[in-house]
Structures are given as structure tokens and as C-alpha cells.
Amino acid sequence: MTTLTTPGGGPLYLQVRKLLTQRISGGAWPPGHLIPSELRLARELGVSQGTVRKAVDDLVGNNVLVRQQGKGTFVAVHDTRRALFHFFPMVGDDGQRVLPNSRVLSCRRLPAKQSEARALDLPAGARVIRIERTRDLNNRPTIVESIVLPAASFPELGKSRSERLPNTLYELYEERYGITIHRAEEQLRAVAASAKVAKLLGIEPGAPLLEITRLARTLDGTPVELRISRCLTRAHHYQSNFV
Amino acid sequence: MTTLTTPGGGPLYLQVRKLLTQRISGGAWPPGHLIPSELRLARELGVSQGTVRKAVDDLVGNNVLVRQQGKGTFVAVHDTRRALFHFFPMVGDDGQRVLPNSRVLSCRRLPAKQSEARALDLPAGARVIRIERTRDLNNRPTIVESIVLPAASFPELGKSRSERLPNTLYELYEERYGITIHRAEEQLRAVAASAKVAKLLGIEPGAPLLEITRLARTLDGTPVELRISRCLTRAHHYQSNFV
DNA sequence: GAGTGGTCTAGACCACGCT
DNA sequence: GCGTGGTCTAGACCACTCT
Numbered sequence: 001m002t003t004l005t006t007p008g009g010g011p012l013y014l015q016v017r018k019l020l021t022q023r024i025s026g027g028a029w030p031p032g033h034l035i036p037s038e039l040r041l042a043r044e045l046g047v048s049q050g051t052v053r054k055a056v057d058d059l060v061g062n063n064v065l066v067r068q069q070g071k072g073t074f075v076a077v078h079d080t081r082r083a084l085f086h087f088f089p090m091v092g093d094d095g096q097r098v099l100p101n102s103r104v105l106s107c108r109r110l111p112a113k114q115s116e117a118r119a120l121d122l123p124a125g126a127r128v129i130r131i132e133r134t135r136d137l138n139n140r141p142t143i144v145e146s147i148v149l150p151a152a153s154f155p156e157l158g159k160s161r162s163e164r165l166p167n168t169l170y171e172l173y174e175e176r177y178g179i180t181i182h183r184a185e186e187q188l189r190a191v192a193a194s195a196k197v198a199k200l201l202g203i204e205p206g207a208p209l210l211e212i213t214r215l216a217r218t219l220d221g222t223p224v225e226l227r228i229s230r231c232l233t234r235a236h237h238y239q240s241n242f243v
Numbered sequence: 244m245t246t247l248t249t250p251g252g253g254p255l256y257l258q259v260r261k262l263l264t265q266r267i268s269g270g271a272w273p274p275g276h277l278i279p280s281e282l283r284l285a286r287e288l289g290v291s292q293g294t295v296r297k298a299v300d301d302l303v304g305n306n307v308l309v310r311q312q313g314k315g316t317f318v319a320v321h322d323t324r325r326a327l328f329h330f331f332p333m334v335g336d337d338g339q340r341v342l343p344n345s346r347v348l349s350c351r352r353l354p355a356k357q358s359e360a361r362a363l364d365l366p367a368g369a370r371v372i373r374i375e376r377t378r379d380l381n382n383r384p385t386i387v388e389s390i391v392l393p394a395a396s397f398p399e400l401g402k403s404r405s406e407r408l409p410n411t412l413y414e415l416y417e418e419r420y421g422i423t424i425h426r427a428e429e430q431l432r433a434v435a436a437s438a439k440v441a442k443l444l445g446i447e448p449g450a451p452l453l454e455i456t457r458l459a460r461t462l463d464g465t466p467v468e469l470r471i472s473r474c475l476t477r478a479h480h481y482q483s484n485f486v
Numbered sequence: 487g488a489g490t491g492g493t494c495t496a497g498a499c500c501a502c503g504c505t
Numbered sequence: 506g507c508g509t510g511g512t513c514t515a516g517a518c519c520a521c522t523c524t
Contacts (some may be wrong), residue, residue, distance in 0.1 A: 003518060012512075013512075027501080039490085049514090050514065050515085051513060053492095067492090068490085069491050070491065070522035072489090073490090092431075117331070126488060169244065185481070187480040188453060188482075188483065189453060190452050190453040194392075198507045206449070208451035209436070210432065210433040231433075237430040239428070239431075240428075240429040240430075242304055243306055254492080254493060255493075256493075256494085292495080292496085293496085296491085296510090296511095301508095310501090310509095310511090311509085312500065313503050313504080313509050314504085314509065314510080315509060489523080491519105491520090491524100493519075493520100494517080497513105498512100499513085500512075500513100503508090504507090504508090
């Protein structure tokens, strides 16, 4: 039994939200899991249904939980559609979202560069996995990506040379390693294509590319992926909406 | 007295939210206005305080209203800090937000191009105001902007040649024309600097620039500003966070 | 029909700002 | 001390899903 202090630890609903968050990020309730009903939780925790509801509302707003009327409340899952919708902001100039196809160029385990260790909050020289790949949009090579992961969190990944990696890595992280990407910070810049990248994209060196540096984190804020994407924006663009 | 139908027009709190939205976007409650207390509204509309609260919660979540405990609930204002925080995603590479300084190059009233008319939802050939300016970040010219507005909505703007325009146009729109920008859609691309833009930024033609095409809308969705910004991203970047 | 989330009510007490 | 929003409760009825 978990104790909720009456006024001590701040508002009750925040304590409830914290408890739910812990059960989710701790793995007790994996993605897709049906959590107890609001009434059950309320009775279990000795609070009213309204208080549980407010906590759940919050987590639904943060895409951590999903409600389904008549069925119950579930831990959010990164299915392909959702992952694309949420974490792939490249859109065709006609407004169409397109499914990218990936080709992995290399996948190695090696020591982290200093900047990578800093970004991923790892000790200097810790081992990382570095994946290089290109992604096609509408059957044309459009993105060159470099992805860096802490090796310790992804035990088998990249050890076998013949390993096939799926298009949407976030599903892989979730299904095989129990790591759910929950939020990300991106920095965007315009850069000139290097000779190597230009060759991969079939363009002239020096051509302008959109460079996206993304740091992805789990629900509890741990950084788990550093990704640098260089994107050709001749027929596609990065879409960003805000209020 | 406004009538709220009991089950006819959907959930009560949505009807309340719609009503509040109308009073705000209709100008009855301008930015900064203290709206009636939840209890007053509840009595006025014949619903419970909880229902009003839920409607207000929604609008607070959308940055339309701002609550202040002990004082009341206010219509959100575009002060300089908020405008910057919300609508200016360029950040120094050290993470610092910097206040941009603007220099207006030209400000003319002329017929809309076809693409502009389409984006702004205007009849073909309608008159627009076109503002060209540069913006400095850390005292270095960094952004070249072209801003297009429907001339009919901004009666005096750009008619006097000596007019001074403030750094944050959205404050001007709000204070002088009662037009509050509420949300925006942005498309980002990497482009090569034209000769003209390169000269303004003091860089070589062909250098990569981040091009941001923004369409800004009011609360009710009317498009009111089309803005194309070309940004030097050598010491700054576009920051985008998402969950 | 039983169980779930979705909406709505009425009322309580607390924390805060003002005067 | 009064009015405001902030939290919390207890209970009602509805809409939906499943069996």
C-alpha cells in the first residue's frame, strides 16, 4: 500500500500522477497495458474518483495514457502511425505524410565522442552504438542520419552483422528493450552538404541541407538517443505548428 | 441572456467554451480583460461552477486565458516576453534567448501575388502590405524577413513613409488593430542565399539559410500574416520541443 | 446487465491578493 | 474579511463496450 500524505506532499492529484508515472516508467505497466479503472484506483489509494480523474487527465494530455470510453485507460503505445505522427515532422510539399524507407549503412559499437557522452549523460569514453543510415521519401534518398545510443541500454543491438533494423526504431526500442521514447528536443540549422553526404543523396556538395539534431528522452527524462539528420528539402519540408 | 441547450448542442462545457471564445474573439473581452469569476459565469449561464471551470481549463490550456489565484481570470496578452517565448523559436547555440533588433527596409501597399492571396484567403488581386526587414541577433544581421498582411485589416499601416515599426509586430497588431495572433503553422526548409539576401546578411551568395514560411492565424482561424524568414544559423538555431 | 469513461452537480475547505 | 481561483469530495446520470 502506498501512502498519500494529506497536505504534506503537495496536491493529492499530483501525488497520484507521480505514482502512476512511476508504475509506467518502472515497467509495472508496460505500453498497451490496461490500467485499473478510476474507481478501483480511487479506492486503492483512498481518494475520490475525481482526484484520480484529474491525475489521469494530466497524463492523457501528455500522451502517456489513452482513454477508451467503455473499455478503460491504457498506457500509450508507439505504433507506427503514432510514432510517425509524433516524431517525424517531415512532410511532402503537397501536405502528404509519407512513410520513409530506410537503408542502414553501418551499425557499430564503439567509444562515445566527448560531445555524444555529454549529450547522453554518459561517463567519458562509455561505449555507444552508432547507426548510419539513409532514408528515402517517395523512393528518393532524402535524409542521411547518424544515430547514437548508449550501448549499455541496448545489449544485443549491433553485435550481429546481419541484423535487420526496422524503419521505425522507436518501436524497436520499445518492444525489444522496454524503452519508450516520450519526448524530444530538436535543434534545426541549415548546413552545406559535405562530399560524403552529397554523394549519398545524389546532389552536389555544398547544396543546402536541413540539419536536425534531436535528443530523445524517456518519460523520466533520461536521454536515450542522439540523432543528427541531414535532410534534402526540395520536395519536402519540416512542419511545425504552435499555439 | 444566452441559452444553453441541455443535451442538444453537445456537452455543456463545450458550449460554455464556445461562448467564452466568441466573447473574446468578438472583442467584447479584449486582451488583458478580467473576465467574470467562475461563480458569476456559472450563475449567469445556469450551470455549475465545475462546468465553467472545465471550459476555462480548456482555454487556459490553449493560452487563451490566464488564471491568477486570488485575482481572477484574464484574457491572455501578447507582452513582449510572451510573444518572444511563443513565437520566436530562434535560440543562441548556448541556449540563450536573445531579443532581436529590427531594421525595416521597406513597407509598401500593393496587390497580392497569387500565392499570397491563396495563403491569406483573399480574393485574387486584393491589396496587401509587404514589409521587408532584417533582424539582428547579438548585433549581427541574422534574419531577412518578408511579411505580408491583408491591407484591409490594417488600415493605416504603411501609408506614412516615416512610420516606425516596433520589434514585435504582434504587439502592434494587438494594440493598434485589435488583432491577436493565436497560432501559427511553419514550414522549414534549407535554401541557398540569393545575391540580395547574402548582401544584407554579409555572407557569400549560395550559403545555406534556414527558410521559415509562417502563416499566423487569429483565435477563430482567420489567416492574418504570411511571413517568410531566411535565417543564418551559424551561431543560432531553431529550437523545437515535442512530446 | 455490468463495468468503464464522460459529463454535471453541489458543496466543502484551502491559498492567495486586496483593501 | 471578502472574493478569487485551487483542490477535493460524493454522488448522479449518460454513452459506450463487452459478454
